Amino acid sequence: MLEESGLITADNYASEEFIISEIFYNQILYLPLDRLDLKDSASMQTVMEESKKLISELKTEEDQKALTKQVEYLEKMMEQNKDLKDVTISHMSWQDNDSDGKPDHPYGGMQAAVFTKGEVVNVVFRGTPDESWIDNAEIEIGTSDYSKCYVDQYGNTYNYLSPMLIEGLEYVDKLLKENGDKWADKILTAGGHSKGDALAVLVTFVKKDTFDICFGINGPAFSPEIREEIITNIGIEKFIEIQKKIRKLNESNDYVSPFGDISIYAPENIRWCTGFYNPKSILSAHYVGPLYNIETGKIAELTDGPGPVWLFIRSIYLKI
Numbered sequence: 001m002l003e004e005s006g007l008i009t010a011d012n013y014a015s016e017e018f019i020i021s022e023i024f025y026n027q028i029l030y031l032p033l034d035r036l037d038l039k040d041s042a043s044m045q046t047v048m049e050e051s052k053k054l055i056s057e058l059k060t061e062e063d064q065k066a067l068t069k070q071v072e073y074l075e076k077m078m079e080q081n082k083d084l085k086d087v088t089i090s091h092m093s094w095q096d097n098d099s100d101g102k103p104d105h106p107y108g109g110m111q112a113a114v115f116t117k118g119e120v121v122n123v124v125f126r127g128t129p130d131e132s133w134i135d136n137a138e139i140e141i142g143t144s145d146y147s148k149c150y151v152d153q154y155g156n157t158y159n160y161l162s163p164m165l166i167e168g169l170e171y172v173d174k175l176l177k178e179n180g181d182k183w184a185d186k187i188l189t190a191g192g193h194s195k196g197d198a199l200a201v202l203v204t205f206v207k208k209d210t211f212d213i214c215f216g217i218n219g220p221a222f223s224p225e226i227r228e229e230i231i232t233n234i235g236i237e238k239f240i241e242i243q244k245k246i247r248k249l250n251e252s253n254d255y256v257s258p259f260g261d262i263s264i265y266a267p268e269n270i271r272w273c274t275g276f277y278n279p280k281s282i283l284s285a286h287y288v289g290p291l292y293n294i295e296t297g298k299i300a301e302l303t304d305g306p307g308p309v310w311l312f313i314r315s316i317y318l319k320i
Contacts, residue, residue: 005120007213007292013271014215014263017083019291019299021122024077024084025115026193026288027289029068029126034094034107039118041088048075065227070261075292080297087117091179093171104174110167110199112192114175120187121123123175123203123211125168127194129290160225161202168199169206176210193217193288194256197248201264205230205242218286221260244269251275251300252307253285258314263279273300274307282309 007018014022028047036050051071058064079085090115091097111126123234134246150166151160153173159167190200190211197219198259204214221227232249243266249256275290284290291300306314 003159006190007120007187008130009164011256013269014213014249014312016299017081018215019052020081021084021087021117022113022124022191022217023288023292024081024087024190024297025122025124026127026217027070027074027077028089028115028198029111029113029124029193029196030148030288031074032067033113036191038092038095040092040095040097041090041291044074044078044087044089047089048078053240061174073289074319076135076294077292083117089116090116101227105167105171109308110171112171112196112199113167120189121183121188122191123172123200125192125196125199126319127185127192142176153234154208158206158226158229160223160229165199165202169203172203173206175206182192187212189218194219196284197257198222198260201246202226203238204246205234208234208238208242215249216246216252217249217256217291218251219248220256220258220288221262221264224261227228227261227264240266249273250306250310251291252283252303252305253282253309255282255309255313256286256312258306259317272303272304272305273289275300285309 006015006087009015023037029053031047032054035054036047036052038047048071051067055064055067058067079243090240093105093110093112094103095103097104107172111129111213115122115124148161148163148166150169150242152158152169154298188211190204191214192198192200198221200214200216200221202222204211234242246265246269248265250272252274273291275285276288276293277284292298
């Protein structure tokens with residue numbers, strides 16, 4: 001089924017259509033979605049209309065220009081890739097999906113949503129929200145001071161996960177409980193950018209046979225402790241099997257993906273690219289937008305490997 005879906009290429013990497021879709025989903029998640037009036041299974045047209053309504057309500061001209069630019073970028077992507085207009089967004093983590101009078105997950109923390117396009121159901125995790133930077137450190141350090149315990153459906157215990165990693169797992173637990181049968185004949189993917197990339201990789205490993213493919217962008221790996229715990233719990237053979245489902249795309253001078261135990265990934269499934277941004281604005285290397293040229297409709301060109309910024313950050317991480 002996966003081979004016929006068009007999601008992967010002959011050399012077993014993500015197809016251009018799949019990469020463009022993942023860039024689009026991640027860009028959608030960076031909109032101020034909590035301020036939009038979105039019902040479950042809202043169309044992308046509705047997301048754009050609600051975003052435009054919000055622009056005039058923003059307090060500063062800077063914020064108004066920023067959101068206008070985001071909307072224009074996304075609308076242009078939809079014009080260039082007609083299938084994106086058929087995408088719907090649902091199961092938004094910051095909404096009150098269980099009707100208990102409060103958000104399922106605080107908007108300042110773990111954020112995720114489901115993007116559905118045809119037979120493909122995409123569970124996508126947002127990059128680091130404003131209130132979760134301290135959570136990122138635990139992903140890399142692997143100490144138990146900040147960690148919480150998570151027990152999966154097989155009875156396996158994870159002792160080195162940050163609170164927001166566990167929130168991501170619990171979000172998926174609820175998704176599968178409510179939609180597992182309905183999605184049985186669908187292609188189920190996990191994806192995300194930055195911290196969201198790490199969350200997508202984690203749920204792919206921990207949920208073992210649930211996800212058909214995982215695609216991450218510019219995200220960090222885990223601490224060695226988390227990697228070893230995954231192997232202990234699922235076994236080395238299953239670990240290697242799931243590794244083959246995970247595809248990574250890193251901007252060659254990204255400064256986040258150098259962190260963590262990168263042996264979590266199969267080397268042949270990592271690709272490097274040069275994004276479309278001003279080289280003087282190196283911070284832009286980490287963003288999602290520069291991976292897609294809005295003028296030409298092309299994704300960033302692949303390159304041979306990491307650049308000097310990535311290698312420098314990696315050397316510092318290893319020393320620490």
